[in-house]
Amino acid sequence: MSKLKTLHAAREPGAAYALAHTPSGASIEHYLHAKSALERDHMVREGFEVGSLDSFANRFGRSGRSLAQLLGVAPATYDRRVREGKPLSQDDSDRVARLIDVERAAARVFGDEGAAREWLAAPVPVLGGAVPIELLATTPGHQAVINALRRIMAGTAA
Numbered sequence: 001m002s003k004l005k006t007l008h009a010a011r012e013p014g015a016a017y018a019l020a021h022t023p024s025g026a027s028i029e030h031y032l033h034a035k036s037a038l039e040r041d042h043m044v045r046e047g048f049e050v051g052s053l054d055s056f057a058n059r060f061g062r063s064g065r066s067l068a069q070l071l072g073v074a075p076a077t078y079d080r081r082v083r084e085g086k087p088l089s090q091d092d093s094d095r096v097a098r099l100i101d102v103e104r105a106a107a108r109v110f111g112d113e114g115a116a117r118e119w120l121a122a123p124v125p126v127l128g129g130a131v132p133i134e135l136l137a138t139t140p141g142h143q144a145v146i147n148a149l150r151r152i153m154a155g156t157a158a
Contacts, residue, residue, distance in 0.1 A: 025049035025087025028056045031100065044097050047087030050078070053096065059103075060117055060133070071095040072137030098142045099133065105146065106132075109153050126151055 026043035029052060034040045054064035062070070068078045073092045081088060088096065099120075106116030120133045126148045127135070135141030 024051070024085050026052075026093075028052040028096065028100070031097065040097065044093045045090050046093075047089055048093045048096055049087050050081045053088070056096070056100075059113075060121065067099075068092070068096075070134060070137070071099060095137055098136050102132070102136060102142065102145055102149070105149050109149050124148060 025047045026049065028048050031040055031043050031048070034043065050064060053068060057064045057067035060067060065075060065078050068088070069075055071092070072095055073088065077089075077092075080086075087093070103113070103116055103120060106119050107113045110116050110119060121131060123129045123131055127144060130144075132145045132148070135145050
């Protein structure tokens with residue numbers, strides 16, 4: 001095998017993580033405990049299983065369907081994925097991953113997961129009164145939430 005082919009084979013996404021999923025997608029629970037960014041990337045590309053979204057959504061007092069809708073997944077798309085036993089798309093899974101990552105960042109800032117979830121669900125003055133979790137459906141909204149957390153951590157947020 002040539003050096004280039006060997007290098008490409010070593011970089012094959014998902015090769016090391018092929019057993020970390022079900023036919024209906026990757027588990028959000030497994031994502032929460034992934035050991036590397038590459039493993040998380042593979043799971044997002046594969047798509048999260050819809051059933052694991054229900055369990056994760058309970059943390060926010062929501063159903064999987066309502067959390068998915070909040071993150072920009074059309075209800076009809078969510079219902080079809082459930083009916084067909086298919087995972088969320090890569091884009092939809094990426095929005096869920098953003099929420100997970102923001103929740104973790106907020107927990108570091110506030111020192112507690114419960115406080116982080118409360119902050120994510122309430123209007124925030126530094127965000128112009130917007131509710132952080134409602135901004136995570138877009139990349140600019142996600143960036144605004146991350147920037148707000150950085151400002152709070154630095155003590156520059158009102």
